[in-house]
Amino acid sequence: MPHLNGVTVHPDCRHFRGDIPCRPNKEYGYQCQDCPVYAPTQQRILIIKLGAIGDVIRTTPLLRRLRQEYPNARITWLTLTPAILPQSGGWIDEVLKLELTSVLHLQQREFDLLFNLDKDKEACALLGSIRAHQKFGYQLHPQYGVAWPVGELANHKYLTGVFDELSQQNQKPYVQEIFELCGYEFQHEEYVFDTHDDKGYDWSQLPQGRPRIGLNTGCGDRWTTRLWSDEKWITLINQLQQAGYAPVLLGGEAEAERNQRLHAATGAAYLGTFPLPQFINLMHQMDGIVTQVTMAMHISIALRKPTILMNNIFNPYEFDLYGRGQIVQPDKQCVCFYRGSCKLGPTSCMEDLSAEKVFEAVRVSVPLA
Structure with a gap:
């Protein structure tokens, strides 16, 4: 038991900060000696998942398994978007943003388990430069400097990410692939x-x-082949209103102009744009969500909302709606797998997805009382 000037200090406690007073000390005046909430760390776990907000969100189920397997672990998560991760509930002890200060101190620590779930070169490099007893996920190939699997567990997820043909054949949801990795x-x-x-x-x-x-x-600007026309949205809104639903237009700054047009054309509710936490809470007020494959889809699934997912260019097996909602796709097969522009011309196959088909999925997933 460490002592400093005769004072007991527990640096292994999950509450201990080292630079400022821990929460139990601040709120209750507890000190390490005889502290009633002393929580010694039994395992040290680091998750590296930097990527897009949606990918960070859909990696969080892993926390449930880690807390089940290692209830007394100290879990650290390194990401580009700390605000999207749960800040309460004891799921994560330490959330770090990818920046020099975080990298410097992680490289001086040692972990029992390290999971790198990104193929970004900086993430792979970190897996190699941080000490851990067991490492999972992706590393840098020592000769060629590209992402490379760490052991056989990562092979499946690695291969579906680098060969379109294998990705199209895959029938495992993303979360299942991550768990198996x-x-x-x-x-x-x-x-x-x-x-x-x-x-x-x-x-x-x-x-x-x-x-x-x-x-x-909206759907972002990377894969605009996912976009649906104003005319389709207006038709769907009219059908929802006539059936007794209350459509609410959602989106960020990129969708503001379109949503204002749709509001003017249909009277559908549109409250504007909001910071991310408020936007999440706005989505939480919904009874169901219609969305393309984008950040809002991940938020909807995370909020356990019936999700009507409009999909064309992605493998539908990739998405697990947890039995809530439906995936709706154009009647004709999309030939632009993971492409940002349609090979057949300026009009995406999303225009072959009818408003009636989407409305029927809403009706089944969110029945009227």
């Missing part, structure tokens, strides 16, 4: 996510008394 059997563990209900946002302007259907009308 880490050596676990996926048992449909749910996402770990914060609804931000504690923020007290005022949503009195939302429609009342009818099931709210959130319509996320």
Whole structure:
């Protein structure tokens, strides 16, 4: 038991900070000697998942398995988007943003388990430069400087990411692939996510008394082959309104102009754009979500909302809706797998996905009372 000037100090405690007072000391005046909430760390685990917000969100089910296997572990997560990870509930002890200060101190530490779930070269380099007893995921190939699997567990997920043909043949959801890469059997563990209900946002302007259907009308600018035309959205909105639903337009700055047009054309509710925590809580007010494959899809699944997923260019097996909602696709087969522009011309096959088909999926997934 370490002592400094005769004072007991527990650097192994999950609450201990080392630079500032821990929360039990700040809130209750506890010190390490005879502390009633002393929580000694039994395992040290590092997760490296930097990538897009949606990919970070859909990796959080892994936390449930890790907490089940290692309830007294100190879990550290390195990412580009710390704000999207759960800040309460004891799921993660330390959330770090990828920057020089984080890298410097991680390279001076030692972990029992290290999971690198990104093929970014900086993430792979970190796996090689941080000490850990067991490493999973991706590393840098020592001769060629490209991402490379760490052991056989990572082979499947690695190969589906580098060969389109294997990706198209894959029938495993992303989360299952991630679990298997880490050596676990996926048992449909749910996402770990914060609804931000504690923020007290005022949503009195939302429609009342009818099931709210959130319509996320954008998809980012990387794969614009996912976009649906204004005409299709207007038709769907009219059908929802006539059936007794309350459509609510959702999106960020990139969708603001389109959503204003759709609001003007249909009267569908549109409250504007919001910071990410407030946008998440707005989505939490919905009874169902219609979205393309984009960040809002991951948020919807994480919030356990019935999700009507409009998909064309991705393998539908990649997405696990946890039995809530449906995947709807164009009637004709898409030939532009993971492409940002259509090979057949300026009009994407998404225009062959009818509003009626999407409406029927809403009707089945979110029944009217």
